[in-house]
Amino acid sequence: MRKLTRDEMAARVAADIPEGAYVNLGIGLPTRVADHLPADREIVLHTENGLLGMGPRPPAGEEDPELINAGKQPVTARTGSAYFHHADSFAMMRGGHLDICVLGAFQVSVAGDLANWHTGAPDAIPAVGGAMDLAIGAKRVFVMMEHLTKDGRSKIVPDCTYPLTGRACVSRIYTDLATIEVTPEGLFARDLVEGLDMGALAELSGVPIRG
Template sequence: MKRWTRDQMAARVARDIPEGAYVNLGIGLPTLVGNHLPKEREVVLHSENGVLGMGPAPALGEEDPDLINAGKQPVTLLPGGAFFHHADSFAMMRGGHLDICVLGAFQVSATGDLANWHTGAPDAIPAVGGAMDLALGAKKTYVMMEHLTKSGESKIVAQCSYPLTAIACVSRIYTDLAVIDVTPQGLKVLDIIDGLSLAELQRLTGVPLSH
């Protein structure tokens, strides 16, 4: 089955981020979004370790070890960018000052519940980070994840079986197969990869979808 690559997924998310938005990109897949934002569009990227105004990833060999994001990845800083205490950074997140956050996930429920910090497995290492603050603090929460687990199970579920990060917080889901809005009327498919029918996407997902 054809799937969007991770960079194609990131480009699809970037397409939906409007001019002037203040955005936090979560650890993992979401960090790729910063590499696909159009240069002519002003989007202010925030990192919870205290950075505002990040640019794309630096070229190989041009990394600054003192300039990293929350995932400890090297980043660049655009003109006008700033550094500040992480307490101020979390105040931005909790105070509703971010327009969008883009997070990875283990599961998203049909009603927009998010599970992305722990699988509940006894040997799993929990990673709370700032996800709970972001999921509830940002005006919109987008999730970027692969549609299926390695064993072929849908990550979009009727009800999350993993410990929740936040309840009813997800606005839109971007996967390697589709873009899906979470609405009060249920899950609505906005975009789907070429060659995949809605019926097949429905079969793979296992929860009701509308177009």
């Protein structure tokens, strides 16, 4: 079994974003999706610090220190892009104007609950940012994360044990092992990496997943 690389995960997410979608990419792993969007699709990227029409990372040496995403990474601006106040950006997020947001996660429950801002550890630094606004404001929430923690525990869980970002908000989970739909009837695997079968996926996950 060969796990997907982070760029392969990003390309997998990008392939599922439809023409004409307005999309927010969360801090961390999801920002890689911008570099893999199909060139033949018009997809408008939003970043909560006030840019609509964000492009991919600039070539090395061509970074503009005043043109960054919410994670303070250098980005580009596509033709026709717009800049606006932070408050207006959050109004877009809260007002249901985004078709999709792509977020990282510490845990996702079988019911689609999302925990992605705090592990609950006493020395951890909470960083909710705009995640709660995105989780409830976007029409669909895609989660992009490694399937297992560093010590081999599944990030897909029966119930989240970390502080919640949102309840029943996740539509689809993209991991380095599989793409999984969250439905009222349970979790359904859309595709698996080569060399992994449904039985092994369910065993690794520790929750029921059907194919």
